[in-house]
Amino acid sequence: MKKASIILHSGDLDKAYSALIIGNGALAMGLEATLFFTFWGLERLKKGKLDKAKLCRRNLFGLGRWIMKKKMKKANLASLEKLLKNYKELGGKIIACEMTMEIMGIRKEDLREEIIDEYGAVGTFINEAKESKINLFI
């Protein structure tokens, strides 16, 4: 089966949306999908932190984020939580970066362990990526 592998390196709100939308899209079109959360991206896997991200640009101390959230709500864009739930329901895989956990002092119990399929470093990701038709770094 064809596969898509996505690295989420950024902790920004807009980039988390991109990663989850593309992941869901791949699954919906019949591909397998793997999301590798690393560096600032791993912040989004901490308990209660998925929706707490800032915008990568024009955040304006939270004002930009507030305006963007209003626009997203008006357009009826799904929340990150809903996208994540759909992603898991359609069989999407989530890998948490072990190296980031060591550097940043993040413990397994800080993360949402129930949605993480695997803990691994670069080798784990390359193993997924080498079999993937689509490889993205976000």
Next chain:
Amino acid sequence: MHSDIKVDCINQICPIPLVETRKALRKAKEGQVVEVIGTHPASKKEIPMAVKSLGFKLLKIEEREKGFWRIFIKKIREEEE
């Protein structure tokens, strides 16, 4: 047209119509028809693309009222887990 499973995606935008269609097709049994109703213009183009990619059969796309579409899909084979 007859359908076994109905999916309401009215006012839902990308990627929800695609995702809900996929969820319904996973639940459907071989030979059943899934009907998706929606308003998002890109999804009207992309759901047929997903159906082709999944290897199922697109039966019909209709838009009786402007901006309000219905897509009928037949699950013509079982999926391996």
